[in-house]
Amino acid sequence: MSKGKASKGFVVWLTGLSGSGKSTLAQALCEKLEAAGLPIERLDGDVMRGVFPNTGFTKAARDEHIRRVGFMASRLEHHGVIVVASFISPYREARDFVRGLCKNFVEVYVKTSIEECRRRDVKGLYKKAADGQISGFTGLDDPYEEPLTPEVVIETEKLTLEKSVDKMLQYLKEHRRID
Numbered sequence: 001m002s003k004g005k006a007s008k009g010f011v012v013w014l015t016g017l018s019g020s021g022k023s024t025l026a027q028a029l030c031e032k033l034e035a036a037g038l039p040i041e042r043l044d045g046d047v048m049r050g051v052f053p054n055t056g057f058t059k060a061a062r063d064e065h066i067r068r069v070g071f072m073a074s075r076l077e078h079h080g081v082i083v084v085a086s087f088i089s090p091y092r093e094a095r096d097f098v099r100g101l102c103k104n105f106v107e108v109y110v111k112t113s114i115e116e117c118r119r120r121d122v123k124g125l126y127k128k129a130a131d132g133q134i135s136g137f138t139g140l141d142d143p144y145e146e147p148l149t150p151e152v153v154i155e156t157e158k159l160t161l162e163k164s165v166d167k168m169l170q171y172l173k174e175h176r177r178i179d
């Protein structure tokens, strides 16, 4: 049997605070890539936690969650799938672990200030944290370790959604991940 085309799989990994815009950007990016007929799998924190509902928010639980998802992303990438992953993934070491598993890892730092995330409060979680109903919340009483050398930085307070997606696509084109 002849071999298929060379794999063009890669992993776009969006990291940032809750409400920073990861899922919104992932969705918009996937729409563009799907329109181009490319094989995509979207992995999202909320969906994964729905599948593994016992996943907690301690450092150990968060790290395990990211390792589990990262391994899956790397296997999909290996088979030529474009993976768009949106996870808070607050710890640098866990993100770098996933980077190490993947061949082509594009870390996108969705950089939105905590003030803006609190203002958006898409899920009402910042209010709950302020009211003391939840603790260990990333950026408030739990750490978020900013990426030091991400491939792409998206400042959502400065760029529109459309420009943000263009910036990611531009990176992928410049680095010959897509045509």
Ligand SMILES: Nc1ncnc2c1ncn2[C@@H]1O[C@H](COP(=O)(O)OP(=O)(O)OP(=O)(O)O)[C@@H](O)[C@H]1O
Residues within 6 Å of the ligand: 016, 017, 018, 019, 020, 021, 022, 023, 024, 025, 045, 046, 086, 087, 088, 120, 122, 123, 155, 156, 157, 159, 160, 161, 164
């Ligand atoms: N430039 C932008 N890019 C992305 N989202 C933006 C932008 N400007 C405003 N927003 C808004 O910010 C919100 C981001 O919410 P979203 O659910 O995508 O965050 P998230 O990072 O996935 O959070 P979580 O970690 O809690 O899942 C949305 O309401 C979105 O419309």
Ligand SMILES: [Mg+2]
Residues within 6 Å of the ligand: 022, 023, 024, 044, 045, 046, 086
């Ligand atoms: Mg999300």
